[in-house]
Amino acid sequence: MSYIDPHIHMVSRTTDDYQNMAQAGCVAISEPAFWAGFDRTSARGFYDYFRHLTVQEPRRAAAYGIRHYTWVCINPKEAEDLVLSREVIAMIPEFLGAPNVIGIGEVGLNKNSKNEVTILEEQLALADKYDQPVIVHTPHLEDKRKGTRLIMDAIRHSSRIDPKRVLIDHVEEHTIRDVLDRGFWAGISMYPNVKGSPERGVDLIENFGAERVCMNSSSDWGASDPLVIPKARVEFRRRRHSEDLIKRCTFTNALEFLSNSPKFEAPKYEAPRLEAPHK
Amino acid sequence: MPSSINPCPLTRTEIITSNFIANRTRMVELAAYLDRVERAASGEDRNRDFLIEALVSALAMLVDGKGNRTQRVLERLSDPTIEPLVSAAGMKGADGAYRPKSKEEKP
Numbered sequence: 001m002s003y004i005d006p007h008i009h010m011v012s013r014t015t016d017d018y019q020n021m022a023q024a025g026c027v028a029i030s031e032p033a034f035w036a037g038f039d040r041t042s043a044r045g046f047y048d049y050f051r052h053l054t055v056q057e058p059r060r061a062a063a064y065g066i067r068h069y070t071w072v073c074i075n076p077k078e079a080e081d082l083v084l085s086r087e088v089i090a091m092i093p094e095f096l097g098a099p100n101v102i103g104i105g106e107v108g109l110n111k112n113s114k115n116e117v118t119i120l121e122e123q124l125a126l127a128d129k130y131d132q133p134v135i136v137h138t139p140h141l142e143d144k145r146k147g148t149r150l151i152m153d154a155i156r157h158s159s160r161i162d163p164k165r166v167l168i169d170h171v172e173e174h175t176i177r178d179v180l181d182r183g184f185w186a187g188i189s190m191y192p193n194v195k196g197s198p199e200r201g202v203d204l205i206e207n208f209g210a211e212r213v214c215m216n217s218s219s220d221w222g223a224s225d226p227l228v229i230p231k232a233r234v235e236f237r238r239r240r241h242s243e244d245l246i247k248r249c250t251f252t253n254a255l256e257f258l259s260n261s262p263k264f265e266a267p268k269y270e271a272p273r274l275e276a277p278h279k
Numbered sequence: 280m281p282s283s284i285n286p287c288p289l290t291r292t293e294i295i296t297s298n299f300i301a302n303r304t305r306m307v308e309l310a311a312y313l314d315r316v317e318r319a320a321s322g323e324d325r326n327r328d329f330l331i332e333a334l335v336s337a338l339a340m341l342v343d344g345k346g347n348r349t350q351r352v353l354e355r356l357s358d359p360t361i362e363p364l365v366s367a368a369g370m371k372g373a374d375g376a377y378r379p380k381s382k383e384e385k386p
Contacts, residue, residue, distance in 0.1 A: 077371060080367045080370075110367065111364055112358075112364055113363055113365070113366055114365060115366070115367065117363050139373065140373040141373035142358050142374060142376055143358055144357065145353070145354065145358070146358045146360060146361060150363060172353055173349040173353055194373075206285045206286065206287050207284065208284065209285065210284075238297070239288060239289050240289065241285065245285060
Protein backbone atom coordinates (compact mmCIF):
# COMPACT_ATOMS: atom_id res chain seq x y z
CA MET A 1 0.00 0.00 0.00
CA SER A 2 1.54 3.29 -1.09
CA TYR A 3 2.15 6.19 1.27
CA ILE A 4 3.70 9.66 1.17
CA ASP A 5 5.71 11.17 4.02
CA PRO A 6 5.28 14.93 3.55
CA HIS A 7 7.79 15.83 6.28
CA ILE A 8 11.01 13.90 6.78
CA HIS A 9 14.69 14.93 6.95
CA MET A 10 16.42 12.32 4.84
CA VAL A 11 19.84 14.03 4.85
CA SER A 12 20.06 12.67 8.42
CA ARG A 13 18.90 9.14 7.60
CA THR A 14 20.69 6.10 6.27
CA THR A 15 20.23 4.22 3.02
CA ASP A 16 18.80 1.37 5.11
CA ASP A 17 15.98 3.76 6.00
CA TYR A 18 15.31 4.36 2.30
CA GLN A 19 15.29 0.61 1.74
CA ASN A 20 12.86 -0.02 4.61
CA MET A 21 10.60 2.88 3.63
CA ALA A 22 10.41 1.65 0.04
CA GLN A 23 9.57 -1.85 1.23
CA ALA A 24 6.84 -0.40 3.44
CA GLY A 25 5.24 1.40 0.47
CA CYS A 26 6.78 4.88 0.52
CA VAL A 27 6.54 6.39 -2.97
CA ALA A 28 7.25 10.09 -2.31
CA ILE A 29 8.64 12.32 0.40
CA SER A 30 9.04 16.02 0.97
CA GLU A 31 11.97 17.31 2.98
CA PRO A 32 11.77 20.78 4.54
CA ALA A 33 15.04 22.57 5.26
CA PHE A 34 15.74 22.57 8.97
CA TRP A 35 18.26 22.80 11.81
CA ALA A 36 21.14 20.32 11.67
CA GLY A 37 21.32 19.90 15.45
CA PHE A 38 24.02 22.57 15.59
CA ASP A 39 24.24 26.15 14.33
CA ARG A 40 25.96 26.74 11.00
CA THR A 41 28.81 29.24 11.17
CA SER A 42 28.04 31.01 7.90
CA ALA A 43 25.54 31.31 5.07
CA ARG A 44 27.82 29.14 2.94
CA GLY A 45 26.90 26.22 5.17
CA PHE A 46 23.29 26.71 4.08
CA TYR A 47 24.30 26.98 0.45
CA ASP A 48 25.89 23.52 0.64
CA TYR A 49 22.88 22.20 2.57
CA PHE A 50 20.50 23.46 -0.14
CA ARG A 51 22.67 21.80 -2.79
CA HIS A 52 22.47 18.58 -0.78
CA LEU A 53 18.66 18.89 -0.74
CA THR A 54 18.34 19.68 -4.44
CA VAL A 55 21.08 17.54 -6.00
CA GLN A 56 22.28 14.70 -3.81
CA GLU A 57 19.16 13.66 -1.89
CA PRO A 58 16.87 13.25 -4.94
CA ARG A 59 19.45 10.88 -6.43
CA ARG A 60 19.67 8.85 -3.26
CA ALA A 61 15.87 8.57 -3.01
CA ALA A 62 15.49 7.67 -6.68
CA ALA A 63 17.71 4.61 -6.18
CA TYR A 64 14.86 3.22 -4.03
CA GLY A 65 12.02 4.31 -6.31
CA ILE A 66 11.05 7.21 -4.02
CA ARG A 67 10.38 10.70 -5.40
CA HIS A 68 12.15 13.36 -3.36
CA TYR A 69 10.82 16.92 -3.05
CA THR A 70 12.16 19.66 -0.83
CA TRP A 71 11.57 23.11 0.65
CA VAL A 72 14.17 25.81 1.35
CA CYS A 73 14.38 28.49 4.05
CA ILE A 74 16.28 29.71 7.09
CA ASN A 75 14.82 27.59 9.89
CA PRO A 76 13.47 29.18 13.10
CA LYS A 77 16.11 27.64 15.36
CA GLU A 78 18.78 29.72 13.61
CA ALA A 79 16.62 32.77 12.96
CA GLU A 80 17.63 34.72 16.06
CA ASP A 81 20.68 35.94 14.12
CA LEU A 82 19.19 38.54 11.77
CA VAL A 83 22.35 39.07 9.73
CA LEU A 84 22.90 35.38 9.01
CA SER A 85 19.19 34.86 8.37
CA ARG A 86 19.05 37.63 5.77
CA GLU A 87 22.12 36.27 4.00
CA VAL A 88 20.34 32.90 3.73
CA ILE A 89 17.07 34.49 2.60
CA ALA A 90 18.97 36.28 -0.16
CA MET A 91 20.10 32.94 -1.66
CA ILE A 92 16.68 31.25 -1.53
CA PRO A 93 15.41 32.53 -4.92
CA GLU A 94 18.34 30.81 -6.65
CA PHE A 95 17.08 27.45 -5.38
CA LEU A 96 13.36 27.98 -6.02
CA GLY A 97 13.98 27.03 -9.64
CA ALA A 98 15.40 23.61 -8.80
CA PRO A 99 13.20 20.79 -10.15
CA ASN A 100 12.42 19.30 -6.73
CA VAL A 101 11.88 22.52 -4.72
CA ILE A 102 8.15 22.86 -4.03
CA GLY A 103 8.04 25.79 -1.62
CA ILE A 104 9.41 27.75 1.34
CA GLY A 105 9.90 25.93 4.64
CA GLU A 106 9.96 24.88 7.28
CA VAL A 107 9.72 28.47 8.48
CA GLY A 108 8.12 29.29 11.81
CA LEU A 109 9.11 29.97 15.40
CA ASN A 110 11.24 28.21 18.01
CA LYS A 111 11.33 30.31 21.21
CA ASN A 112 8.76 32.85 19.99
CA SER A 113 11.15 35.82 19.97
CA LYS A 114 10.83 39.14 18.15
CA ASN A 115 13.72 38.32 15.80
CA GLU A 116 12.18 34.95 14.94
CA VAL A 117 8.89 36.71 14.11
CA THR A 118 10.74 39.24 11.94
CA ILE A 119 12.48 36.52 9.92
CA LEU A 120 9.24 34.55 9.61
CA GLU A 121 7.51 37.62 8.18
CA GLU A 122 10.34 38.26 5.73
CA GLN A 123 10.13 34.69 4.46
CA LEU A 124 6.35 34.88 4.18
CA ALA A 125 6.85 37.96 2.02
CA LEU A 126 9.28 35.96 -0.11
CA ALA A 127 6.76 33.14 -0.51
CA ASP A 128 4.15 35.70 -1.46
CA LYS A 129 6.47 37.34 -4.00
CA TYR A 130 7.43 34.05 -5.66
CA ASP A 131 3.96 32.47 -5.29
CA GLN A 132 5.25 29.54 -3.23
CA PRO A 133 3.42 27.22 -0.84
CA VAL A 134 4.68 27.27 2.76
CA ILE A 135 5.35 24.58 5.36
CA VAL A 136 5.53 25.82 8.94
CA HIS A 137 7.36 24.50 12.01
CA THR A 138 5.59 25.15 15.30
CA PRO A 139 7.61 25.25 18.53
CA HIS A 140 7.97 22.32 20.88
CA LEU A 141 6.36 21.57 24.21
CA GLU A 142 5.50 24.60 26.39
CA ASP A 143 6.18 27.00 23.52
CA LYS A 144 3.81 25.38 21.00
CA ARG A 145 0.45 26.98 21.80
CA LYS A 146 1.78 30.54 21.97
CA GLY A 147 3.99 30.03 18.92
CA THR A 148 1.22 28.56 16.81
CA ARG A 149 -0.98 31.58 17.50
CA LEU A 150 1.83 34.05 16.75
CA ILE A 151 2.57 32.24 13.48
CA MET A 152 -1.03 32.25 12.31
CA ASP A 153 -1.34 35.95 13.20
CA ALA A 154 1.85 36.70 11.25
CA ILE A 155 0.53 34.90 8.17
CA ARG A 156 -2.75 36.75 8.36
CA HIS A 157 -1.25 40.18 8.97
CA SER A 158 1.91 40.17 6.88
CA SER A 159 1.08 38.28 3.72
CA ARG A 160 -1.65 37.58 1.19
CA ILE A 161 -0.92 33.85 1.17
CA ASP A 162 -3.99 31.64 0.89
CA PRO A 163 -4.16 29.49 4.06
CA LYS A 164 -4.91 26.49 1.84
CA ARG A 165 -1.34 26.78 0.55
CA VAL A 166 0.11 26.66 4.08
CA LEU A 167 0.61 23.58 6.24
CA ILE A 168 1.04 24.31 9.95
CA ASP A 169 2.99 21.33 11.20
CA HIS A 170 3.43 19.48 14.49
CA VAL A 171 -0.13 20.20 15.68
CA GLU A 172 -1.33 18.58 18.87
CA GLU A 173 -4.62 18.37 20.73
CA HIS A 174 -4.37 21.97 22.00
CA THR A 175 -3.56 23.57 18.62
CA ILE A 176 -5.24 21.57 15.84
CA ARG A 177 -8.67 23.15 16.18
CA ASP A 178 -7.36 26.73 15.77
CA VAL A 179 -5.25 25.71 12.77
CA LEU A 180 -8.15 24.05 10.93
CA ASP A 181 -10.66 26.75 11.86
CA ARG A 182 -8.40 29.38 10.29
CA GLY A 183 -8.35 27.42 7.02
CA PHE A 184 -4.79 26.06 7.13
CA TRP A 185 -3.64 22.51 6.54
CA ALA A 186 -2.55 20.74 9.73
CA GLY A 187 0.39 18.34 9.99
CA ILE A 188 0.31 15.58 12.59
CA SER A 189 3.90 14.61 13.41
CA MET A 190 4.40 11.25 15.05
CA TYR A 191 7.76 11.74 16.74
CA PRO A 192 8.79 10.34 20.13
CA ASN A 193 8.61 12.53 23.24
CA VAL A 194 8.34 16.04 21.82
CA LYS A 195 5.42 15.52 19.45
CA GLY A 196 2.91 12.66 19.16
CA SER A 197 2.55 8.91 18.80
CA PRO A 198 0.73 6.88 16.13
CA GLU A 199 -1.99 6.25 18.72
CA ARG A 200 -2.51 9.97 19.35
CA GLY A 201 -2.27 10.62 15.62
CA VAL A 202 -5.21 8.31 15.01
CA ASP A 203 -7.04 9.88 17.99
CA LEU A 204 -6.69 13.29 16.32
CA ILE A 205 -8.17 11.95 13.08
CA GLU A 206 -11.05 10.43 15.03
CA ASN A 207 -11.75 13.64 16.94
CA PHE A 208 -11.01 16.36 14.40
CA GLY A 209 -11.53 14.61 11.06
CA ALA A 210 -9.29 14.03 8.08
CA GLU A 211 -10.03 17.15 6.06
CA ARG A 212 -6.85 19.23 5.43
CA VAL A 213 -4.81 16.94 7.70
CA CYS A 214 -1.54 15.20 6.77
CA MET A 215 0.33 12.65 8.88
CA ASN A 216 4.13 12.65 8.87
CA SER A 217 7.18 11.31 10.67
CA SER A 218 9.31 14.48 10.92
CA SER A 219 12.07 11.93 11.25
CA ASP A 220 15.51 13.52 11.49
CA TRP A 221 18.87 13.22 13.29
CA GLY A 222 17.19 12.71 16.67
CA ALA A 223 15.57 9.58 18.07
CA SER A 224 12.75 9.28 15.55
CA ASP A 225 11.09 6.73 13.31
CA PRO A 226 11.03 6.95 9.49
CA LEU A 227 8.53 4.05 9.44
CA VAL A 228 5.99 5.64 11.73
CA ILE A 229 3.42 6.23 8.95
CA PRO A 230 3.15 2.49 8.20
CA LYS A 231 2.85 2.00 11.98
CA ALA A 232 -0.01 4.49 12.07
CA ARG A 233 -1.69 2.51 9.28
CA VAL A 234 -1.45 -0.57 11.50
CA GLU A 235 -3.06 1.40 14.34
CA PHE A 236 -5.92 2.51 12.03
CA ARG A 237 -6.50 -1.11 11.00
CA ARG A 238 -6.25 -2.39 14.58
CA ARG A 239 -9.14 -0.04 15.38
CA ARG A 240 -11.02 -1.34 12.30
CA HIS A 241 -11.04 1.99 10.45
CA SER A 242 -11.75 1.83 6.71
CA GLU A 243 -9.07 1.54 4.06
CA ASP A 244 -10.50 4.70 2.50
CA LEU A 245 -9.76 6.68 5.67
CA ILE A 246 -6.25 5.20 5.89
CA LYS A 247 -5.53 6.06 2.28
CA ARG A 248 -6.78 9.60 2.78
CA CYS A 249 -4.62 10.22 5.86
CA THR A 250 -1.42 8.64 4.55
CA PHE A 251 -1.55 9.31 0.82
CA THR A 252 -4.36 11.38 -0.73
CA ASN A 253 -4.22 14.37 1.61
CA ALA A 254 -0.45 14.70 1.30
CA LEU A 255 -0.79 14.47 -2.46
CA GLU A 256 -3.41 17.22 -2.40
CA PHE A 257 -1.36 19.58 -0.25
CA LEU A 258 1.93 19.00 -2.06
CA SER A 259 0.14 19.57 -5.39
CA ASN A 260 0.01 23.25 -4.40
CA SER A 261 3.30 23.23 -6.25
CA PRO A 262 2.98 22.52 -9.99
CA LYS A 263 6.31 20.67 -9.76
CA PHE A 264 4.83 17.92 -7.62
CA GLU A 265 3.97 14.91 -9.78
CA ALA A 266 1.32 12.63 -8.35
CA PRO A 267 2.78 9.18 -7.70
CA LYS A 268 0.75 6.11 -8.58
CA TYR A 269 -1.22 4.61 -5.72
CA GLU A 270 -0.91 0.91 -5.09
CA ALA A 271 -3.70 -0.60 -3.01
CA PRO A 272 -2.98 -3.10 -0.23
CA ARG A 273 -2.61 -6.69 -1.38
CA LEU A 274 -5.11 -8.63 0.64
CA GLU A 275 -4.37 -12.32 0.71
CA ALA A 276 -7.10 -14.91 0.63
CA PRO A 277 -7.54 -16.64 3.98
CA HIS A 278 -6.01 -20.10 4.31
CA LYS A 279 -8.45 -22.95 3.77
CA MET B 280 -14.37 16.73 24.52
CA PRO B 281 -15.08 17.09 20.79
CA SER B 282 -17.57 14.62 19.40
CA SER B 283 -15.72 12.17 17.17
CA ILE B 284 -15.88 12.83 13.45
CA ASN B 285 -14.49 9.38 12.67
CA PRO B 286 -15.62 7.37 15.69
CA CYS B 287 -13.35 4.53 16.75
CA PRO B 288 -15.08 1.28 15.76
CA LEU B 289 -13.66 -0.58 18.78
CA THR B 290 -15.82 -1.21 21.80
CA ARG B 291 -14.99 0.29 25.19
CA THR B 292 -13.90 -3.14 26.43
CA GLU B 293 -11.65 -3.66 23.42
CA ILE B 294 -9.97 -0.30 23.97
CA ILE B 295 -9.46 -0.94 27.67
CA THR B 296 -7.99 -4.39 27.26
CA SER B 297 -5.79 -3.63 24.26
CA ASN B 298 -3.95 -0.78 25.98
CA PHE B 299 -4.26 -1.50 29.67
CA ILE B 300 -0.92 -3.17 30.35
CA ALA B 301 1.00 -0.51 28.39
CA ASN B 302 -0.64 2.26 30.39
CA ARG B 303 -0.23 0.42 33.67
CA THR B 304 3.46 0.28 32.85
CA ARG B 305 3.56 4.02 32.09
CA MET B 306 1.90 4.77 35.41
CA VAL B 307 4.38 2.65 37.38
CA GLU B 308 7.28 4.27 35.52
CA LEU B 309 5.92 7.70 36.45
CA ALA B 310 5.58 6.68 40.08
CA ALA B 311 9.16 5.42 40.06
CA TYR B 312 10.34 8.68 38.50
CA LEU B 313 8.64 10.77 41.20
CA ASP B 314 10.11 8.50 43.91
CA ARG B 315 13.57 8.90 42.34
CA VAL B 316 13.24 12.70 42.37
CA GLU B 317 12.08 12.66 45.99
CA ARG B 318 15.02 10.64 47.25
CA ALA B 319 17.63 12.55 45.22
CA ALA B 320 20.60 13.65 47.32
CA SER B 321 20.81 17.24 46.08
CA GLY B 322 17.68 18.33 47.85
CA GLU B 323 18.85 21.95 48.12
CA ASP B 324 18.88 22.44 44.36
CA ARG B 325 15.33 23.48 43.50
CA ASN B 326 16.06 25.09 40.15
CA ARG B 327 14.04 22.55 38.16
CA ASP B 328 11.28 21.89 40.68
CA PHE B 329 8.85 23.89 38.56
CA LEU B 330 8.81 20.94 36.15
CA ILE B 331 7.69 18.49 38.82
CA GLU B 332 5.14 20.95 40.16
CA ALA B 333 3.69 21.33 36.65
CA LEU B 334 3.66 17.56 36.16
CA VAL B 335 1.89 16.90 39.45
CA SER B 336 -0.73 19.59 38.86
CA ALA B 337 -1.37 18.18 35.36
CA LEU B 338 -1.69 14.69 36.84
CA ALA B 339 -4.67 15.85 38.85
CA MET B 340 -6.47 16.53 35.57
CA LEU B 341 -6.40 12.83 34.74
CA VAL B 342 -8.83 12.03 37.53
CA ASP B 343 -10.91 15.18 37.93
CA GLY B 344 -13.74 13.73 35.83
CA LYS B 345 -13.89 16.73 33.47
CA GLY B 346 -12.83 14.91 30.27
CA ASN B 347 -10.81 16.35 27.38
CA ARG B 348 -7.71 15.46 29.40
CA THR B 349 -5.11 15.57 26.63
CA GLN B 350 -5.87 19.12 25.58
CA ARG B 351 -6.13 20.37 29.16
CA VAL B 352 -2.85 18.73 30.20
CA LEU B 353 -1.06 20.25 27.21
CA GLU B 354 -2.52 23.66 28.03
CA ARG B 355 -1.47 23.35 31.68
CA LEU B 356 2.11 22.78 30.52
CA SER B 357 2.03 25.67 28.01
CA ASP B 358 3.43 29.20 28.16
CA PRO B 359 0.35 31.34 28.96
CA THR B 360 1.90 34.62 27.75
CA ILE B 361 1.06 36.12 24.37
CA GLU B 362 3.80 38.65 23.54
CA PRO B 363 6.99 37.60 21.69
CA LEU B 364 10.16 37.29 23.78
CA VAL B 365 12.48 40.29 23.54
CA SER B 366 15.33 37.95 22.63
CA ALA B 367 16.00 34.23 22.26
CA ALA B 368 19.78 34.66 22.25
CA GLY B 369 21.37 31.63 23.91
CA MET B 370 18.05 29.77 24.00
CA LYS B 371 17.41 26.74 21.81
CA GLY B 372 15.37 23.95 23.39
CA ALA B 373 12.19 23.75 25.43
CA ASP B 374 11.90 22.52 29.04
CA GLY B 375 8.57 20.71 28.77
CA ALA B 376 6.67 23.01 31.11
CA TYR B 377 6.36 26.77 31.52
CA ARG B 378 8.58 28.30 34.21
CA PRO B 379 6.54 30.92 36.11
CA LYS B 380 8.33 34.25 36.41
CA SER B 381 7.34 34.49 40.09
CA LYS B 382 5.78 32.30 42.75
CA GLU B 383 2.52 34.21 42.34
CA GLU B 384 2.27 33.61 38.59
CA LYS B 385 0.07 30.69 37.65
CA PRO B 386 0.33 29.05 34.20
